[in-house]
Amino acid sequence: MQTTTLSFDNIHHHGDLFSNLLRARRNCFIVEKEWDLPEADGMEYDQYDNPSSRWIAVHENNQILAGVRMTPTNARCGIYSYMIRDAQRGLLDSIPANLMDAEAPVAANIWEGSRVFVSSHVPAEQRMKVQMNLMSELIKASREKGATQLFGLVPALWPRWVRRLGIEANAAGPVLKIDGVPHQVAQMHLGTHLH
Structure with missing residues (x-):
């Protein structure tokens, strides 16, 4: 099992890993969860897949096992910044603004x-x-980019997996049902230790 952090700068070193990641996202979010998201050539994408972002893929034998996208909160792409902020600003119909x-x-x-x-x-x-x-690679890659905090809209059971990593975290918003599943914005404080 390998874990790779991708960027527009290094994507050419990893063959079809990035396109496979977007195909796996399509399978998870569009096929299985039936979310109405943009897709092309069997890949899911949106306005946040831009040069300011990084993507982490857990993979084995050219198969994607897991993934996450990370974006700095000071990113800008046209009218968009990052998903949580844009939802709060009312730019995204699928995520409540009171998150x-x-x-x-x-x-x-x-x-x-x-x-x-x-x-x-x-x-x-x-x-x-x-x-x-x-999660370990997400934290490592975030720290390498100078991050001291990490936000995410995640399933509301997030305290279980954060505790296992020894990361300090807290809720940054209410529990909201999105597609019938309880979600919440979690804020992780990226100290110097990763257990």
Whole structure:
């Protein structure tokens, strides 16, 4: 099992890993969850898949096991910034605007994690290891970009997996049902230790 952080600068070194990641996202979010998202050539994408973002893929034998996208909160692409802030600003119909208790931050040291998924093809006995690899690389890659905080709109059971990593985290908004599943914005404080 490998975990790779992709960027527009290094994407050419990893063959079809990036396109496979977008295909796995399509399978998870469009096929399985039936979300109405943009797609092309069997890949899911949106306005946040731009040069300011990074993508983390957990993969084995050219198969994507899990993935996440990370974007700095000071990113800009036309009228868009990052998913949580744009939802709060009313630019996204699919995410409620009241998802945070405070105004969404804009700072180079605060990043957002989005489009987090673990493939449904990952066996139950392997899921924990895959999740740990994904989160560990997300934290490592965020720190390498100078992040001290990481926000994400995640399933409301997030305290369980954050505790396992030894990361300090707190809720940054109310629990909201999105597509019938309880979600919440979580804020992770990226200290110097990763357990």
